[in-house]
Amino acid sequence: MTDHTSPFLLRDTVSEVLSGQFLIVADQRHIDNLRAQNLSGHLEAAGMLALAADAPVADKQLSGVRVLVLEVEANSEASLRRLATVRASHPELAVIAAVQHAGVALVRALVRQGVADVAELPFVSAQLEEQALDALSSHAEKSARADLGKAIVVVGATGGCGATSVLTHLAATLAKSNPGSRGVCLIDLDLQKGSVASFLGMEPKVTIQTLIDSGGRLDRDLMMNAVSDSGSGFSFIAAPEAISPIDRVDVDHLLAIVGLARSEFDYVLIDLPPLWTDWTLSLVSWANQVMLITDASIANLKQAKRTATLLSSVDVPSERISLVVNRIERKLFGATKIDDVARALGRAQVNRIADAGPPLRAAQDQGVLLPAVQSKTKFAADVAHLANVILAGGDFS
Numbered sequence: 001m002t003d004h005t006s007p008f009l010l011r012d013t014v015s016e017v018l019s020g021q022f023l024i025v026a027d028q029r030h031i032d033n034l035r036a037q038n039l040s041g042h043l044e045a046a047g048m049l050a051l052a053a054d055a056p057v058a059d060k061q062l063s064g065v066r067v068l069v070l071e072v073e074a075n076s077e078a079s080l081r082r083l084a085t086v087r088a089s090h091p092e093l094a095v096i097a098a099v100q101h102a103g104v105a106l107v108r109a110l111v112r113q114g115v116a117d118v119a120e121l122p123f124v125s126a127q128l129e130e131q132a133l134d135a136l137s138s139h140a141e142k143s144a145r146a147d148l149g150k151a152i153v154v155v156g157a158t159g160g161c162g163a164t165s166v167l168t169h170l171a172a173t174l175a176k177s178n179p180g181s182r183g184v185c186l187i188d189l190d191l192q193k194g195s196v197a198s199f200l201g202m203e204p205k206v207t208i209q210t211l212i213d214s215g216g217r218l219d220r221d222l223m224m225n226a227v228s229d230s231g232s233g234f235s236f237i238a239a240p241e242a243i244s245p246i247d248r249v250d251v252d253h254l255l256a257i258v259g260l261a262r263s264e265f266d267y268v269l270i271d272l273p274p275l276w277t278d279w280t281l282s283l284v285s286w287a288n289q290v291m292l293i294t295d296a297s298i299a300n301l302k303q304a305k306r307t308a309t310l311l312s313s314v315d316v317p318s319e320r321i322s323l324v325v326n327r328i329e330r331k332l333f334g335a336t337k338i339d340d341v342a343r344a345l346g347r348a349q350v351n352r353i354a355d356a357g358p359p360l361r362a363a364q365d366q367g368v369l370l371p372a373v374q375s376k377t378k379f380a381a382d383v384a385h386l387a388n389v390i391l392a393g394g395d396f397s
Contacts (some may be wrong), residue, residue: 053076080216088256194239201367
């Protein structure tokens with residue numbers, strides 16, 4: 001396979017805002033057929049990449065591209081998955097789906113996936129050039145407005161350190177402090193022990209498992225169908241009802257799911273399991289911010305330090321990692337150990353969350369958040385501090 005990518009020079013009548021690159025990704029025979037048509041103008045300078053219809057397109061190959069013509073085989077699950085992944089991971093792209101025998105039903109399905117247009121295979125150069133320029137023009141305003149929400153991954157140093165408790169209250173506080181926005185979505189990706197829905201007293205019928213299993217059917221509508229209202233101001237996507245193997249998750253597909261959520265919400269909070277796999281490491285590396293949560297026990301502080309070392313080893317910058325020590329009691333004897341973990345993260349400070357004690361457990365047993373049981377707690381004030389710093393656009397220290 002040969003990468004023929006080259007700059008796409010737009011005509012003078014197209015404004016500088018609309019300028020960019022034009023890339024065609026299709027099987028070699030379609031590329032050869034197009035090149036044989038005595039190309040001129042914009043198509044002559046277009047980038048062309050010969051790939052099978054089900055072969056993945058690397059992110060680096062889409063760098064700087066504004067209009068992508070992508071071959072799609074309607075009967076290939078891998079090809080449809082590729083389209084869904086590109087659409088979700090690169091919402092700034094105007095995508096033209098190139099298909100053979102484009103019937104009405106197929107065109108409707110592709111438009112539902114969010115494509116800008118559908119081109120018939122084999123290519124007709126004059127028609128393709130016109131479609132590309134139209135797609136670029138119509139997509140420009142939408143792309144300019146595209147504002148992906150901030151992805152914040154929450155990692156518990158160990159199970160049982162209260163990460164989900166902090167996260168659910170943080171989501172509610174963020175939503176309350178950010179009115180009139182696109183809102184907050186919490187995604188429970190603890191596929192085996194996820195408890196977000198339980199803490200909220202809810203049993204959604206559609207969970208993250210539906211999206212994981214969706215393959216090429218993944219689109220905005222399907223993603224939003226899995227979103228539930230928490231009743232506390234934020235949205236959430238629940239963990240599977242049944243225990244799901246955590247090693248059978250496609251990384252690119254999962255990133256596409258989270259990418260769709262980021263295109264709909266201002267903040268996407270992700271609850272990860274306290275286990276490390278390829279996809280959890282990928283999410284941590286990809287997120288805007290990583291919150292490492294532990295409690296004040298010596299054993300868990302040591303585990304937090306080990307986790308910090310792991311994150312450093314996979315090149316997660318220390319400035320993107322925030323340490324949150326949960327269940328802090330008034331008399332804390334582990335302050336020195338907490339400072340050791342902070343130094344391992346390259347942070348001058350740590351964030352402390354007060355121990356909410358029995359009232360928090362009582363609230364969770366009732367399927368409600370702490371304010372429904374007890375108002376004006378130190379726990380709530382500490383969570384509000386985290387939320388305020390996030391809203392201000394700073395880090396957590």
